[in-house]
Amino acid sequence: MDTSKPSAAAAPPVEDERVWKAGRLEPMPIRKLPDAPPSVHILGPTVFLVALGVGMGESYMWPRLVLLFGPEIRWLFLIGVTLQAVVMLEMARYAMATGESIFSGAARVFKPIMWFFFVTAIAVYIWPGHLSAGAAAFEEITGIPWVVTAVIGLILVGVVFSLAKVIYNVLENLLSVLIGVLVISTAVVAAMVGSWGDVVSTITGMFAFGYLPPEALSAAWFPVIVGACAFAGPSGMQQMWYTLHLRDSGAGMGAHIPRIRGLRHAGEEEAMPTRGFMFDTDDPAEMAKWKGWRRWVTFDALLLFWGVTMLVTISFTVIAQAAVRQNPGVRAVISGDDREVALTAMSDAVSSAGSSVLGVVFLGFIALIGLNATLGLFDSFSRGQADMTYNFVPGARKRKMSHLYAGFLWGVIIFGILILLFGPADGPSGILDTLAFLSTFAMGAYCVTLLLVNNRMLPKPIRPKWWTNVIVGFGAVFYLGMLFYSLFAFGVVVD
Amino acid sequence: MEIRHSLEPALPGAAIGAVAGVAAGGLTLLAGQPLGRAALSALALAVPLALCGGAYGLLIGRWLFRPGAFAPVALFWMVAFPTSRLIQESLAGVGMRDGVLLFLAYQAMVSVGFAIGFVWLHERLTVRRR
Numbered sequence: 001m002d003t004s005k006p007s008a009a010a011a012p013p014v015e016d017e018r019v020w021k022a023g024r025l026e027p028m029p030i031r032k033l034p035d036a037p038p039s040v041h042i043l044g045p046t047v048f049l050v051a052l053g054v055g056m057g058e059s060y061m062w063p064r065l066v067l068l069f070g071p072e073i074r075w076l077f078l079i080g081v082t083l084q085a086v087v088m089l090e091m092a093r094y095a096m097a098t099g100e101s102i103f104s105g106a107a108r109v110f111k112p113i114m115w116f117f118f119v120t121a122i123a124v125y126i127w128p129g130h131l132s133a134g135a136a137a138f139e140e141i142t143g144i145p146w147v148v149t150a151v152i153g154l155i156l157v158g159v160v161f162s163l164a165k166v167i168y169n170v171l172e173n174l175l176s177v178l179i180g181v182l183v184i185s186t187a188v189v190a191a192m193v194g195s196w197g198d199v200v201s202t203i204t205g206m207f208a209f210g211y212l213p214p215e216a217l218s219a220a221w222f223p224v225i226v227g228a229c230a231f232a233g234p235s236g237m238q239q240m241w242y243t244l245h246l247r248d249s250g251a252g253m254g255a256h257i258p259r260i261r262g263l264r265h266a267g268e269e270e271a272m273p274t275r276g277f278m279f280d281t282d283d284p285a286e287m288a289k290w291k292g293w294r295r296w297v298t299f300d301a302l303l304l305f306w307g308v309t310m311l312v313t314i315s316f317t318v319i320a321q322a323a324v325r326q327n328p329g330v331r332a333v334i335s336g337d338d339r340e341v342a343l344t345a346m347s348d349a350v351s352s353a354g355s356s357v358l359g360v361v362f363l364g365f366i367a368l369i370g371l372n373a374t375l376g377l378f379d380s381f382s383r384g385q386a387d388m389t390y391n392f393v394p395g396a397r398k399r400k401m402s403h404l405y406a407g408f409l410w411g412v413i414i415f416g417i418l419i420l421l422f423g424p425a426d427g428p429s430g431i432l433d434t435l436a437f438l439s440t441f442a443m444g445a446y447c448v449t450l451l452l453v454n455n456r457m458l459p460k461p462i463r464p465k466w467w468t469n470v471i472v473g474f475g476a477v478f479y480l481g482m483l484f485y486s487l488f489a490f491g492v493v494v495d
Numbered sequence: 496m497e498i499r500h501s502l503e504p505a506l507p508g509a510a511i512g513a514v515a516g517v518a519a520g521g522l523t524l525l526a527g528q529p530l531g532r533a534a535l536s537a538l539a540l541a542v543p544l545a546l547c548g549g550a551y552g553l554l555i556g557r558w559l560f561r562p563g564a565f566a567p568v569a570l571f572w573m574v575a576f577p578t579s580r581l582i583q584e585s586l587a588g589v590g591m592r593d594g595v596l597l598f599l600a601y602q603a604m605v606s607v608g609f610a611i612g613f614v615w616l617h618e619r620l621t622v623r624r625r
Contacts, residue, residue: 173619176615176616176619177616177619179615180612180615180616180619181612181616182612183608183609183611183612183615184511184515184609184612184613184616185515186608186612187605187606187608187609187612188515188516188540188609190605190608191576191580191601191602191605191609194601194605195593195597195601196593196597196598196600196601197593199601199604199605303565303611304611304615307607307608307611308611311607311608311611314608315605315608
């Protein structure tokens with residue numbers, strides 16, 4: 001292991017004085033890796049990724065594509081979600097080995113990469129448009145105007161995260177229950193309205209590799225398919241934010257980093273270290289613990305992330321198929337461009353397939369998914385920006401991380417409320433294409449970043465295997481290739 | 496008192512099963528179905544799911560049922576969930592379109608998803624009670 005002694009002045013008096021040098025930034029002191037959880041742990045930071053990832057892609061985009069092009073189109077979904085599971089494991093590798101976020105890892109490779117993500121996050125995630133689908137579904141159920149729900153929701157999110165003692169705990173509890181309810185209800189509804197034939201066609205469709213009907217390769221639909229691929233599982237920068245949740249949950253070397261507290265309890269926060277830590281990869285006992293952590297996160301990736309994402313999409317697709325079987329006319333409505341109209345049509349169709357309340361339940365799911373995404377997005381955005389600001393903006397360390405977190409949180413909330421009341425929720429129409437481009441581009445970019453960070457900034461014994469690198473490399477080609485093909489062949493970014 | 500104490504581990508699972516059953520049964524409430532039939536549908540699913548959920552709570556720590564281990568829970572619900580649905584369909588259903596065997600096979604498939612949600616909530620509720 002490439003370690004050396006730091007200067008005596010910087011060295012802590014009792015601790016291990018060895019360090020791991022990664023890039024040009026401050027070296028990481030060597031510390032003990034904590035023991036991995038003893039049993040397969042069902043709850044953990046993956047909750048956040050699932051909460052963020054199970055969204056419009058799973059409940060709307062893919063069921064819609066299946067209705068239009070047949071179940072065979074789902075092979076692209078299988079590739080998208082499987083790719084995201086591998087990306088998740090690789091994001092976890094750096095975060096658990098160092099206790100640093102992937103943003104810090106990117107800065108160790110080349111600081112402008114990190115600044116690219118800093119700017120992209122602000123450009124893409126500051127617009128409150130993502131609230132609209134969930135709030136609109138709530139309006140369908142209750143009649144309360146969606147702007148009112150969205151503004152109240154925004155304020156509530158800010159208050160909850162400001163009052164919480166340890167933000168991570170509150171969010172994990174809240175999201176856990178919401179996702180648990182979502183998963184159980186989706187399964188029960190699918191059990192009641194679907195049939196063997198629906199699920200068989202949905203699942204076999206996932207293995208029709210290469211299937212692309214001629215109409216899918218048109219300027220009208222290819223960008224929609226690119227967008228749906230980008231939304232299979234976590235989209236945009238959500239995977240990068242997962243590294244912050246891993247750290248705050250104390251996974252791996254994240255145990256050495258203090259937790260972010262709510263604004264009201266910011267005074268109790270311990271000093272945040274300016275860099276992560278590394279464990280002794282030459283020590284067999286430490287490597288055995290590392291393997292335990294990898295098993296832990298692999299279980300999370302396969303069962304919770306991959307399994308839940310697949311389940312929710314399959315269930316929604318089965319529900320949509322059952323609906324169209326009852327009312328074939330709905331297919332034409334769903335193919336339309338307006339998301340709210342299509343969601344209402346799906347809800348109506350679900351009602352006619354089962355019962356009127358089934359339609360309400362469908363909209364309830366959409367509202368629940370919207371709430372999950374909102375809670376997760378606002379927290380994650382603020383967490384990511386606070387992390388980068390604290391570590392890389394000169395003078396920012398005079399503030400506590402919790403204060404920076406609260407600043408970004410309330411900043412995005414106040415901006416969101418102003419835009420909801422006076423502006424275009426998705427962002428100015430002139431830059432919509434740019435935002436959609438940036439969001440998908442960021443996914444290709446983080447695949448490249450991951451390859452650089454994990455293969456250059458980690459000690460050799462814990463670097464990724466060659467086949468993992470090939471898959472992550474394929475991810476970069478997949479996202480960037482589809483994005484640029486859509487741009488150059490059809491002149492449209494993503495839809 | 497002793498019986499109450501020994502049945503306590505069954506509570507979280509029974510509650511999850513009952514809520515899932517009632518929620519699903521509630522779907523039929525506004526389907527234009529009479530209230531009595533909707534209530535029967537809810538009960539017909541809620542009771543078996545609650546009993547099975549409770550039984551799972553009692554089995555934890557015995558045989559293969561370790562806290563957090565997923566495979567045994569999946570196998571458990573692969574039997575319990577289709578059985579519960581069969582009871583519901585027999586008492587308050589609208590008929591099985593594909594016949595009993597394909598119906599059971601489909602329910603067994605969906606049960607894996609139900610098992611993920613169940614164990615997820617169960618662990619969360621159990622942690623809170625500790």
